[in-house]
Amino acid sequence: MRTSRTRGRAALSIAVTLPLLAGALALGISNADADSAPGGRDALRGTKPAWATAGADRGAAADSDAVHVRVHLAGRDPEGLAAYATAVSDPRSASYGKYLSADRAQARFGATPQQIDRVGAWLKSNGLTVTGTNRHYVSATGDVAAAERTFGTRLRNYRKGEHTYRAPASTASVPAALGDAVLAVSGLDDAPHRASHDEALPPPDAVFRNSGPFSTHYGSRTATTLPDAYGTKVPYAVRGYTGKQLRAAYGAGRWTGKGVTVAITDAYASPTIGKDAAEYARRNGDAPYRRGQLRQVLPDDYTRTEECGASGWYGEETLDVEAVHAVAPAADIVYVGAASCYDADLLDSLNEIVDRRLADIVSNSWGDIEANETPDVAAAYDQVFKMGAVEGIGFYFSSGDDGDNVASTGTKQIDVPSNSAWVTSVGGTSLAVGRHDTYRWETGWGTLKADLSDDGRSWTGFPGAYTSGAGGGTSSTVGQPFYQRGVVPDSLARANGERRMRTAPDIAAVADPNTGFLVGQTQTLPDGSLGYDEYRIGGTSLAAPVVAGVQALAQQARRGLPIGFANPAIYARYGSKAYHDVTDHPLGPNRDLAVARVDFANGVDASDGLLTSVRSLGKDASLKAVEGYDDVTGVGTPAAGYIDSYRPRHRRH
Secondary structure, rough: EEOEEEEOOOOOOOOOOOOOOOOEEOOOOOOOOOOOOOOOEEEOOOOOOOOHHHHHEEEEEEOOOOEEEEEEOOOOOHHHHHHHHHHOOOOOOOOOOOOOHHHHHHHHOOOOOHHHHHHHHHHOOOOEEEEEEEEEEEEEEEEEHHHHHHHHEEEEEEOOEEEEEEEEOOOOOOEHHHHHOOOEEOOOOOOOOOOOOOEOOOOOOOOOOOOOOOOOOOOOOOOOOOOOOEEEOOOOEEEEOOOOHHHHHOOOOOOOOOOOEEEEEEEEOOHHHHHHHHHHHHOOOOOOOOOOEEEOOOOOOEEEEEOOOOOOHHHHHHHHHHHHHHHHHOOEEEEEEEEEOEEEHHHHHHHHHHHHHOOOOEEEEEEEEHOOOOOOHHHHHHHHHHHHHHHEEEEEEOOOOOOOHHHHOOOOOEEEOOOOOOEEEEEEEEEEEEHHHEEEEEOOOOOEEEOOOOOOEEEOOOOOEEEEEEEEEEEEEOOOOHHOOOOOOOOHHOOOOOOOEEEEEEEEEOHHHHEEEEEEEEEOOOOOOEEEEEEEOOOHHHHHHHHHHHHHHHHHHOOOEEEEEEOOHHHHHOOOOOOOOOOOOOOOOOEEEEEEEEEOOOOHHHHHHHHEEEEOOOOOOOOOOOOOOEOOOEEEEHHHHHHHOOOOOOOOO
């Protein structure tokens, strides 16, 4: 599966299903169709994509066509890994917080040298060439004939949308003697893969600027000359919240994240991130960076830069770094760049963090839709997340920016990897921070947009069309994890049938671009030169690093003991003063909210005119933020009591 930033999508392979177990807990994904394998072989369930149907069949793949595969390794004790990851993450467990070092985790659960050697020898014996080995997978290449012989299936061409891709005609398998060593295989289905070459990173994208007027805090400037919306004058959108305002909104208090390390993963790497982050902190009142506080771990080469829109990821990295530092100014930040926006490379960056125990908290602002997830990739991701959990590393993923995804895909579904039962899915809100940095309220993030009429007297088609909103909903593939039981209403958990399923998100923070964060970045200016500029930005790409920053504060309050996989602890605090319980109508059931925006038509200056619109808040497709748990904001957003709830409590004698 190729992944994309939450602001973009790519049409990829269709998900099929695969069971994954966490000890005795059903944290896995269901399988409607039984996969089978010939005698003496173990099936690799789900390797035949759902789109590889008889009606789409376009004939056998040529025997000489090239195939590139990764055989993902199961490790020593997959069931034990899931059980231990659960135990150290559950506050009710006697093993809670008893994390393993990276070396001990690898020794206990990682792949053995013998497994690696056996898999490599088997691939070679069938005519494939091993191109790489590590503790996570063995990669190999060869022709179609050799791949068919190796994996016990036929490879055929199938029509998928406007393209034709190769895929297995039946479930792939491995010899039973290797069943304990092989977790999954990826690459037999080539829908997401394209030719690639080593490439240099392109320059930054063209500059983007926000026009005014602005509010400095929510409601500070009212659009008195514009038409009413919902029966009243509305405020102008904020220029962009800063760290001081976000820290106040989410109860940072005296905590700074000292002693905690936050990792950020994205594709590629902004060549100006260090300079930009320092300049942003200087201009906006954040603490200056200490020497070595921000560092990058980068691959040797980059691939697919044009296909993935490499320069478009620079703003993503910049946002993530600046948002984490704004909320947790003393936390160390390590940026781990991937060689491309494809799963194989992003998995490598996540494995780098776990293998070297580079961080306590990992913020990830990228993903795709669940229909594009395949079981091989889901299993590989979950293995990373579980290994991280036993080491005390927590992974946070943005829930997406297209609400229920119906408007963008035609199908109601959630995003991946935030659908994983082993990560914290971060939803989004519209945030009102008032005078003196006072938290006023939040709604679920969901935007309707209506433009100013030509005569300036009304909003055309008010309240307008849906543009974006926080991702959320019910998984079609991942069963309900234990920590959601008794919290997520059955109306959501059973939205896709009788079986209770994983529901996203788990927690939320500010995401609405209309109440967004001010970010500073080097961009390409109109004259072709490069220069630093600032603009307002949002999306759950903002919410994820904000929550990661809050978790860094909470870990500091916990005297530095890692929180690890946070979901059991997050749900254990449900219904308490730790959270703002966010609803779409915080000022009353009949009070709808909106802001006015004025934008440059060309995104740079007023030379081509201005565009004026009204943006309604709390209108997220079919998703609703209501009292209690909901599929826009999860359990809510961190309140003043959240961080202090992690402080150790001493008993009196």
